Amino acid sequence: MATETLTTMDPAGLKAIGAGLAVGLTGIASGIAEKDIGSAAIGAMAENESLFGKGLILTxxxxxxxIFGLVVALLIS
Amino acid sequence: MQLLQKFKRGSSKKAKPKGHANYAYTTARVRAMKSKILPKETYPRLMNMSINEITRFIGESEYKEDVDELARQYDGVNLIEHALNRNLAVTFTKLLSISEGDVNFLIGEELKKFDIWNIKTILRGKYCNATNEEVLDALVAAGRLSYTFLSDLATKTTYEEVISGLENTEYYPVLKDYDGTNLSDIENQLDKMYYAGLFEAVSGSRSKDRKLFAKFMRMGIDVKNLITLFRLKKANIDNPGMMNLMIDGGLKLKLKDIERLISLSFEDFISELENYPYWDVISDVASPDMVSLINVESRLKKYRLKSAASFSHVYPISIVPIMDYMLNKENEVNNLRLIIRGKAASLSDEIIKEQLVI
Incomplete structure (x- = not known):
């Protein structure tokens, strides 16, 4: 008689993967969003230095x- | 890296733009540059100043560096004229050096206007035996051809040498037909080549902002054609051969419309124009018995500036705001030159005001 080995996934592991995805994907998303804003801010600043504050905030x-991703990750784990 | 790109693109016309297009950076920077363009309110103030005051005003504005640099060689009106030219060249080459990829390519195509302008200047200079200094004074090295290269060309003694100096450029196929007499024909062909190049650059992509750019460009062609038409009609020329002067690809005025308009008398031409959308712009200054075309021309130019500004709000992160800036900068330089030259020639304020495009 063949013995069947049952493999179950550890819920803690799944949670950790979920938390990782939450931070990782949102990190990539904000990176993409900040890329254009940041370069535009640098461009504007090159011409007019007083725009530094505004540029920084917008960036x-x-x-x-x-941050939302981080919050979700903390809630999950 | 950019130098390498420029070098590569300079050698072959069809080279694809390399690198990532940095629209966000370029447009934001250009918008910041646009905020430094003189506001409308400045011009009435300038009109009330004497030449020395204007010189001082310009010397303290954005043109300070250029005025300081050139103050050793020139003075008075000439100094301002050269400072304006230099500033234009520096600004536009700066646009070329801060942009990458696609943006750089499109700006370069637009700036070929200055390359063509410079080649024309040199050839005209040779045609009427102008001195080297005179030719050098009129150069505006704002395009891809550098000042060193152009001034080197200007020192050549005959037009054959100038043309063989341009052998490696894309203008050579047109220039090689120049035989010393058909200058106006060659100039026309160069202009047409410029527009053909622009159309080719635009047709490469089907994106919406590129279509808008094409529309903007074609409107420019319409304005140019209309101004030429007005001048031709005012001078009572209805030779169909003049169709050569017209540029193909207009937005609202197709070549066949122009062909029809060109055969009419001035009165009929004006009444026929009422059927075209540009009539709204010029309706209150154009009439069959008008004496001067200045009002019509400045109205049309103003309309183009206005439409460029509104276009640039439709697609803020595209090539259009950059073109809008270039148009505005050129206009500012033209206006300042007009005021200073007008004042120097002691024209009345009304005449100068009429010519200004604000």
Whole structure:
């Protein structure tokens, strides 16, 4: 009689994968969003240095996406 | 890297634009540059100043560096004229050097206007035996051909040498037919080549912003054709051979429309124009008994500037805001030159005001 080995996935592991995806994907997303804003901010700053403050704030606005991801990851794990 | 790109593109016309197009960076920077263009309110103020005051005003504005640089060689009106030219060249070559890939390619195509302008200047200079200094004064090295290269060409003694100096450029196939007499014909062909090149550059992509750019460009062609038509009609020329002067590819005025318009008398031409959308722009200044075309021309140019600005709001991250800036910059330089030259020739304020495109 053949013995059947049962493999089950560890829920803790799945949670960890979910949390990883939440941070990783949102990180990529905010990176993509910040790319254009950041280069535009640098462009504007090259001509007018006083735009540094505004440029910096606008550049980090997409950071919210990855912060949400981090929150979700913390909630999951 | 960019130098390498430029070098590569310079040698073969069909070279594809290399590198990633940095639209966000270029448009944001160009918009910041546009904020430094003199506002409308400045011109009435400039009109009330004397030449020395204007010189000082320009010397303290964006043109400071250029004025300082050239102050050793020139003075007075000539100094301002050269500073304006130099600033235009520096600004436009800066656009070329801050852009990459696709943007760089399109700006380069647009700036070929200056390359062609410079080649024409040199050939005209040789045609009427102008001195080297006179030719060098009129060069605006804002395109892909560098000032060193152009000034080298200008020192050549005959037009044959100039043309053989341009052997490696894309203009050679047109220039090689120049025999010393058909200058206007060659100039026309060069202009047509410029527009053909622009159309080719635009047709490469089907994206929406490129279509908008094409529309913007074709409107420019319409304005140019209309101005030529007005001048021809005013001078009572209805020779069908003049169709040579017209540029193909207009937006609202197709070649066959122009062909019809060109055979009419001035009165009929004006009344026929009422059927075209541009009539709204010029309706209150164009009439069959008008004496001067200045109003019509500045109205049309103003219309083009306005439409460029509104186009650039439709696609903020595209080539259009950059073209809008280039148009505005050129216009600013033209206006300043007009004021300073007008004042130097002691024209009345009304005449100068009429000519300004604000």
């Amino acid at each position: 980090v606005i997409p950071e919210t996406i990855v």
